[in-house]
Amino acid sequence: MEKPPLRDYTAANAASAPPLLNTLTPSRRTSLNRAFAAIYTCAIVALFYRHTQTLLSSKNLVSFYVTLTLFVSDLILAFIWASGQAFRMRPVYRKEFPENLEKVVKTSDLPGLDVFICTADPYKEPPISVVNTALSVMAYDYPTEKISVYVSDDGGSAFTLFAFVEAARFAAHWLPFCRKNDIAKRNPDEYFATDYKMSSETEDIKIMYESMKMRVEHVVETGKISEEYNTSDDVRQAVSQWSIDGFTRQNHPTVIQVLLDKNKDKDITGNSLPNLVYVSRQKSETSPHHFKAGALNVLVRVSAAMTNAPVILTLDCDMYSNDPTTPLRALCYILDPEMRSNLGYVQFPQEYHGLNKSDIYACEHKRLFKVHPVGYDGLSGPNYLGTGCFFRRRALCGGPSTLISPEIDGLCPDCVVNQPLTAPSVLELAHHVAGCNYENQTKWGSKIGFRYGSLVEDYYTGYRMKCEGWRSIFCYPETAAFLGDVPFNLLDVLSQNKRWAIGLLEVAFSRYSTITFGVKSMGLFMGLGYSYYAFWAILAIPITTYCLLPQLALLNELSIFPKVSDPWFLLYMFLFLGAYGQDLLEFVVHGGAIQRWWSDQRMWIMRGLSCYAFGLTEFVVKSIGIPTEGFNVTSKIINDEQSKRYEQGVFEFGVPSPLFVTLTMAAIINLSSFIIGLVQFIVDGGSNKEGLIMQLVLTGLIVMNCLPVYQAIALRSDKGKMATKTTVTATLLASAVYAVASLFLK
Ligand SMILES: O=c1ccn([C@@H]2O[C@H](COP(=O)(O)OP(=O)(O)O[C@H]3O[C@H](CO)[C@@H](O)[C@H](O)[C@H]3O)[C@@H](O)[C@H]2O)c(=O)[nH]1
Ligand SMILES: [Mn+2]
Numbered sequence: 001m002e003k004p005p006l007r008d009y010t011a012a013n014a015a016s017a018p019p020l021l022n023t024l025t026p027s028r029r030t031s032l033n034r035a036f037a038a039i040y041t042c043a044i045v046a047l048f049y050r051h052t053q054t055l056l057s058s059k060n061l062v063s064f065y066v067t068l069t070l071f072v073s074d075l076i077l078a079f080i081w082a083s084g085q086a087f088r089m090r091p092v093y094r095k096e097f098p099e100n101l102e103k104v105v106k107t108s109d110l111p112g113l114d115v116f117i118c119t120a121d122p123y124k125e126p127p128i129s130v131v132n133t134a135l136s137v138m139a140y141d142y143p144t145e146k147i148s149v150y151v152s153d154d155g156g157s158a159f160t161l162f163a164f165v166e167a168a169r170f171a172a173h174w175l176p177f178c179r180k181n182d183i184a185k186r187n188p189d190e191y192f193a194t195d196y197k198m199s200s201e202t203e204d205i206k207i208m209y210e211s212m213k214m215r216v217e218h219v220v221e222t223g224k225i226s227e228e229y230n231t232s233d234d235v236r237q238a239v240s241q242w243s244i245d246g247f248t249r250q251n252h253p254t255v256i257q258v259l260l261d262k263n264k265d266k267d268i269t270g271n272s273l274p275n276l277v278y279v280s281r282q283k284s285e286t287s288p289h290h291f292k293a294g295a296l297n298v299l300v301r302v303s304a305a306m307t308n309a310p311v312i313l314t315l316d317c318d319m320y321s322n323d324p325t326t327p328l329r330a331l332c333y334i335l336d337p338e339m340r341s342n343l344g345y346v347q348f349p350q351e352y353h354g355l356n357k358s359d360i361y362a363c364e365h366k367r368l369f370k371v372h373p374v375g376y377d378g379l380s381g382p383n384y385l386g387t388g389c390f391f392r393r394r395a396l397c398g399g400p401s402t403l404i405s406p407e408i409d410g411l412c413p414d415c416v417v418n419q420p421l422t423a424p425s426v427l428e429l430a431h432h433v434a435g436c437n438y439e440n441q442t443k444w445g446s447k448i449g450f451r452y453g454s455l456v457e458d459y460y461t462g463y464r465m466k467c468e469g470w471r472s473i474f475c476y477p478e479t480a481a482f483l484g485d486v487p488f489n490l491l492d493v494l495s496q497n498k499r500w501a502i503g504l505l506e507v508a509f510s511r512y513s514t515i516t517f518g519v520k521s522m523g524l525f526m527g528l529g530y531s532y533y534a535f536w537a538i539l540a541i542p543i544t545t546y547c548l549l550p551q552l553a554l555l556n557e558l559s560i561f562p563k564v565s566d567p568w569f570l571l572y573m574f575l576f577l578g579a580y581g582q583d584l585l586e587f588v589v590h591g592g593a594i595q596r597w598w599s600d601q602r603m604w605i606m607r608g609l610s611c612y613a614f615g616l617t618e619f620v621v622k623s624i625g626i627p628t629e630g631f632n633v634t635s636k637i638i639n640d641e642q643s644k645r646y647e648q649g650v651f652e653f654g655v656p657s658p659l660f661v662t663l664t665m666a667a668i669i670n671l672s673s674f675i676i677g678l679v680q681f682i683v684d685g686g687s688n689k690e691g692l693i694m695q696l697v698l699t700g701l702i703v704m705n706c707l708p709v710y711q712a713i714a715l716r717s718d719k720g721k722m723a724t725k726t727t728v729t730a731t732l733l734a735s736a737v738y739a740v741a742s743l744f745l746k
Contacts, residue, residue, distance in 0.1 A: 004617025019100035025093045026378065029589070033088035036582065043080050043575055050568055052203040064742055066560055069549060073542035080539060081579065086529035087375025094377070096332035096475065098325055106334060108733045112146045112309030113327055114393075116299045120154035121318035124635040127163035128216045129485075132187045134164070134319040137313070138171055138274050139178045139186035141328070145262045147332060148275035148307045148421075152295040155279045156241040156249045162225055164278050165235050168259040170212050171276070172267040177205050178324075187320040187734060189213075190483075197332055230231030236280075254434040255283040256427065264418050275307060275421060275450075277407040279434060287436040291631035295437075300396060300449050301433035305419040309393065316387040319350070319634050326481040330390035330405040333473045342490040344381075344395035345462075347373065348388040351480040352490075358595040360649050362603035363486035363494040371530070371590050373474040378525050383474030383533075384462030388482040390566035397448050399468035407442050408433070430486065453510060455503030455631055463507065463514065463530055467521035467742075488638040489652035489720075493603075494611045494659045498633050500538035501615025502622070508534035509623070547702055548664045548694040551673035552741040557680065559691030602705045607665050610659045645720050651708040654681075656723035663717045664713070664722065664730035667706035669737065674699040679687065 051071045058064035115137050119130045134149050153160045170188075171629065181202075185191040190208045196202060219225050225239055260276035269271050273282050281298040283289060290297075296314060301311070304629035311334060313327070330346040333339055350369040377380045377402040388578050394413040398404030405412050410429060419426050439445060445452035454460040462472070475481070487493045508514060514534040519527030528618060551561045564567040580601070587597040622628045641653055653660055 005425065007484055008186050010378040013673070018722060019103040020097055021100055021336050022094055022096040022646075024041050025095075027093060027238040027374070030090060031087075033085075033091075033251050036578075037085050037088065037134050040081070040575075040578055043571060043578070044081070044585075046571055047074060047575060048078075049643075050571070058440055062558075064551070065744075066549065067557075071645055073545040076538050077542045080532060080535065080570030083528040083532040083535075086379065086525040086532065087372045089375070089525055090378030091374045092378040093374065093474065094473065095327050096477070098328035100329055101331060105331075108142060108391060110143060110146060110331070111311050112307060113142060113313060114299075114303040114307055114309040115147065115149045115313045115315060116303070117149065117315045117317055118152045118154070118295050120292070120295075120631075120633045121159060122155050122157040122159045122220055122447070124633050124637060125155075126217070126319050127160045127220060127639065128213050129159070130160065130190070131163050131216065132189045132316060133317055133320040134167060134276070135174055136187040137315070139175050139183075139324060140274065140321065140326070141278060141324040143178075144175070144274050145272050146309070148262075148277065148303065148309060150277050150279055150299050150303050153255075153278065153280040153294075154283075154289075154295050156242060156247075156252050156255070158225065158239050159216075159220050160282075160626060161238050161255070161278050162229070162235065162326055164257075164259055164276065165238055166212045168265075168273075168276055170208060172265070172499055173205055173208060173258065175273065176267045176271065177268040179199070182251070184320065184324070184732070186324055186718045187322075188251040188587065188699050190320070190322075195617075198272065202247065217519045230698070250283055250285050252280070252283055255280040255433050256430050256434065258422050258427075260693040261420065261422055263627075264422075277302070277306065277421070279309050279430075281434045284436045284437040287434065290445060290452045291457070293445065293452055293456070293461070293645070296457075297432045297439070297444050297449040301406070301411055301438075304393075304406075304413075304649055305426055305429040305433060306417065308413070308417050310392055310413070310414055312391045312396075314387060314389050314391070315482070316484065319387045319482045322351075322480045322483045323477070324527070327390070329477060333475065334390065334392060338472075339473070342469060343392065344400075344465050344472055345384060345389050347371065347382045347385055347462075348475050348477075348481040350388060352387050352484055353483045355486060356646055356648055356649050357597050358593075360599050360646075360651060361487070361490060362596075362600040363493060364592075364596065366587060366590060366592055366596075371718035372532075372584055376472040376526070376529055376591075377530065379473075380466060380522060382462075382474040383530070384458045384465070386456075386471070387484065388722045394682065395465060395470050396450075398697050400470060402468075404443060404449060406444075421672040427440065431734065432550055454506040455499050456502075456507070459504060459533065460507050463510065464528065464738075466530075467512070474598045485636045487634050489642060489654070490647050491652075491655060491657055491659065492634055494657075495632055496606070498611035498615045498618070498659070499609055499632060501612050502619050502628075504534050504536050505619040509619075510613040524711045529726075539604075540612035540616050540705045543741075544613060544666075547605065547609060548669060548737070551669050551702075552734070552738065553745055554673045554692055554699060555678045555738065556742055556745040557688055557692065559688055559695070559746050560654060561691070563696040564693050565690060569694070604661055605702065605705050612660060614659060641719060645718065650716075650718075652711045652720040653726070655720045656725040660722065660726045661730050661733065664709055664726055665733045665737070666702075667709040667713075668730060669735040670699050670706060671710065672701045672738075687746075715721075 051067060051074065054067045055064065057450065117130065117134055119125050129152065134151060138147060138149055140147060141192060151164060172675060174188060181268050183191060192206055192209065215229055230236055230239065238257050257278040259278055260273045262272045265273045279302050280301060281295065283364065333343060333346050352364060355364060369385060378383040395415050397406065449466050450457050451461045487496055514527055514530040518530050550560060562572060584597055587600065588594065595687065618628050645652060659732065677692065677699060681692065681696060713727050
């Protein structure tokens, strides 16, 4: 990774200046990036000059339409390329010094921290993992009495609450244990999976943890809380709330359970424990619940009623804390007086554990979660990534200079709660604001809180906050602050990316479009940077074009690119190698292995052929009013067989899915085209040879990228191979496409 040089900080100015909380260093690549952007722009202009010329001199309709298709595709690629330059204009690296924090603020004056953890389905998100996430933050190196953890359970599941009743008891042992032994990994599951130091104390804690885990998993597996676990008052009382008639996941009253109260509950050494509150908001099939954004807004209000801490950390249930000092790092920015006036949030990168060696599904999303935030940070800051983000509560209520107060006084960001969280009036307010009709005719979701209207509530919320004038900071310490799960099979990956694609289009084509409203509110580069993602899915058009058109033309011996001897050929080479080369370089500079870069560019093609294309279609369908699937939660579970295949880097197809059909179809067309093209090239000494070389090479490259598809169709017998139904449908489709194309291209 590129190591930023430390700021020149001499002893002389160290003595006079206040203690340093953070530094900023512009990347050394900046001027190179800018120069390259200028050259590449000229090349793009030249390309469009050629396209226009070819278009105007088309001799027949076929060549006109072929050129027009390439023109449109290249226009989209050029737009995405241009918007991506925003990230390259001023990348910056930051460093923070948490050790200096105590010189600036007394420990007793540190702000309160409300942590929000979202979960939505006990079967896709095992409650024991959610518990591990919660324990990892409850054990932060931060004054315990200042931490409150709120768990939002959109699955409305008694099993999740049961897991947290257990967790509350275990916390009384786990927290002092971590502190006493200065444990780095405070997620018990992770800790016991490492080479920990053996001692009788550790063994006792481990037995305690294992027995809790066993009970929690048993409850989820059997689907009931058996009598033997239902003996204590706390469990019985908590679970009794599910005994109401007609309690279902989609239809139930609010359940709020205070599991730990810092004023009452102590750990085994007598220290207070952090607050721990379980919240399952009211649900009704007739009221929209706005998925995760809705869940977060309920937590914003419930926490406002109970503790109203000025700093909020949002976490997905699978993102545990990997570094107990993280809140102090975030505070190095939040408490910096120079930043205070308009700092909205501090975002940490999304990092993952359990990726296989070459990260076959490119789930690391290095650009999205690391490279691009560094780029945004030199402008007005990274986008909100949904998890691992410390907000100032105030930033959720209007712009820096225009406070928009919530409808109830008690919910204002600067209100001080001076009652315990179990006080009847506090609980009453908390229940009231968690109701499913509470938001009707209020500004929640439109002007305050997390914003509604997009399946990527994180992107949209961060974007709207930026437009309001908030800035953000990207905090990227060497030790990962948070570690999360990735989806382990291809269908989950593609479904997740399709959801993102749709959500992003919802922003792109809304009245807050990044390209109009965004540019106007945040300036050209930020607007472009946001557009890079908003219009993500239209990449389906150029990717599909380049995966089908040259190949179908090759099959019909029609040349669509310049000959090798043509000077324009060099332009094509420059455009292709320039873009790929720069991308590779950036990937490697940010610590990526070449093998992972290969997976990444392969998944780019695969996404283009499947989830971008389907996302685009589904968005259009949705726009004309036909209901589509909402937020489909990604499964965090994997079986042993699948896990073994994943470890070996073998692609998982297995089940039939439309998302695989288009991909397989393109793979088949490319292979046929490559073989036939190659044979023709060798056998036939035709005059067109030179004109087809580029098509042949491109097809060869796509065939190389599709190797896992061919293996899954023909060479595997395990359960993850391609379903016969998918292969047959894709073959039929490929033949049909070939037949139709041949009619025109011959
Ligand atoms: O109705 C819902 C749906 C989801 N979730 C929670 O949202 C989180 C993210 O869901 P997941 O299925 O893991 O989605 P991913 O695609 O992996 O998540 C990415 O993309 C989401 C937006 O699509 C962001 O919210 C996430 O923070 C970001 O990590 C999880 O904790 C869920 O429990 C809810 O609370 N309520
Ligand atoms: Mn997730």
